[in-house]
Amino acid sequence: MTRRVRGAFAVVLAAWGCAVTLQAGLTAGADAPPVVAPVPDLAPARLAETGLYVDGQAGAIDARNQPFTPQYVLWTDGLEKQRWVYLPPGEAIDATDEHAWEFPVGTRFWKQFSRQGRPVETRFSWRTASGWVFASYMWNEDGTDARRADEAGVPGVIEVAPGRGHSIPSQTDCTACHGTERPSPLGFTALQLSSDRDPHAVHGEAVTPGMVTLDTLVAEGRLPGARADLLTRPPRIRASDPETRAVLGYLASNCGACHNGRGEIAAFGPTIREADLVVDGDAVARALVGQRTKWQIPGVPDGESVLVAPGDPDASAVLVRMRSRRPSSQMPPLGTVVRDEAAVDLVTRWIARGRVP
């Protein structure tokens, strides 16, 4: 390469670098991994442009994006998951409401779904000045690149059971779980990151060194406004026995995003809120007992179906719908096409024992 050619190349490279830096500065702060988002509040076209990786290419994760794992996980048909969070340097989470954290502008979350080591989908949540932006990225066959999926979603991108495919959710399905009035990320709460982890949590994952936890957030000064004894009395589902605690944790992460007493379906079904569970989980469990449900269990007399019938799993709508993966009856109604056998076993045992605390 001649000196002249090298010089011209350097100028072009510098100009390109400036453009990327400008975009990064506009969208995420100068110290942030760059987000290449030419249209404000529209997620980038490629996952590699969301700032997840070191050099803008799928590969090494930027060290500023830290892994984490919630203690109660959402079932997604057994797909393997990895999660990362980026918190802007020097910015804090408003933790005044322990169960409704407010994240600083520039916060980003990624959740990657893989099957047998091959990435399938990565979901991206991005806090911008005007709110949360949600997007899903679909990986190519050889796992080298992921592009933003169509807003209508993509059905059946990979087979997770014979004849059953994992689907990438639509934009409206994103908001179905994350909310419309006050959207928020899921799985990154004081309870989910608590050091008092539930050893009986269904599909519980181990916390490994380098992961974000409640302790690391406090140590970094990220949680101003949190109560002073957050670490000495970390949040925990208050239940009188381990099985009830694990059941409630599962229901919180797999049902509570919708059934939380807020929004469009506030009047329907159970109310499972972390804020209630950490005060008196037993009371949340008792409220499920005998609560009538509009959805009718087949074979049960009209109007007599209830959420939980102690001692009678087959007469408990919660369990009947958890067992189902038929569109008209399954719960959750989206994001899964394969029954969570471990959770069904746990809830079956819990109901069959015939007593709720």
Add this chain to the structure above:
Amino acid sequence: MARHTLTTGLLALGFVAFSGALTWHGLNAAPAVDRPAVELDAAAVERGAYLVKTMGCHDCHTPWTMGPRGPEPDMSRALTGHPADFVMPPPPPLPPGPWLWLGAATNTAFAGPWGVSFTANLTPDKETGLGNWTAETFIAMLKTGRHEGKGRAVLPPMPVQVYAELTEEDMRAVFAYLQSLAPVHNRVPQPIDPPEAGQ
């Protein structure tokens, strides 16, 4: 799958056009207002009544009956959905060919590739209708195409993709009108999945 979705969508649209053509009278005879469950805006109710009459809601949500002039909506059961006491037998299998779906004599139950769907009770009965819904629930249902805005998919032949194009103001007006009706207890059957639907 995409072709299937398109086909069912076109069928739904075609059905609405067809059933709309059958609607010729009687649509002003909705049940009288007894006690609105919530404070309702009179102008919104009036606008909603107009929209419900003209958008074909009665075509499926009001059971049809055979009258002296042929099939007509039974306005004594306006917008109450598929009658709970009208138990449908399993749908007969269709022979191979272009016929894809079937409709009940009441025009309130439909069998097709989606299984069997029954039209909803739109009156504000708390147990069996929209009595516990809010305007936000109703709007979310129309916009997302999901039951109660978050649940299972709303099934054909409900042309929810058409109504999703309504302005939010019109959606609220329709809901206001529906909430102004007398509540009628009629527990519509749950949809039946197609045999291949799985677990």
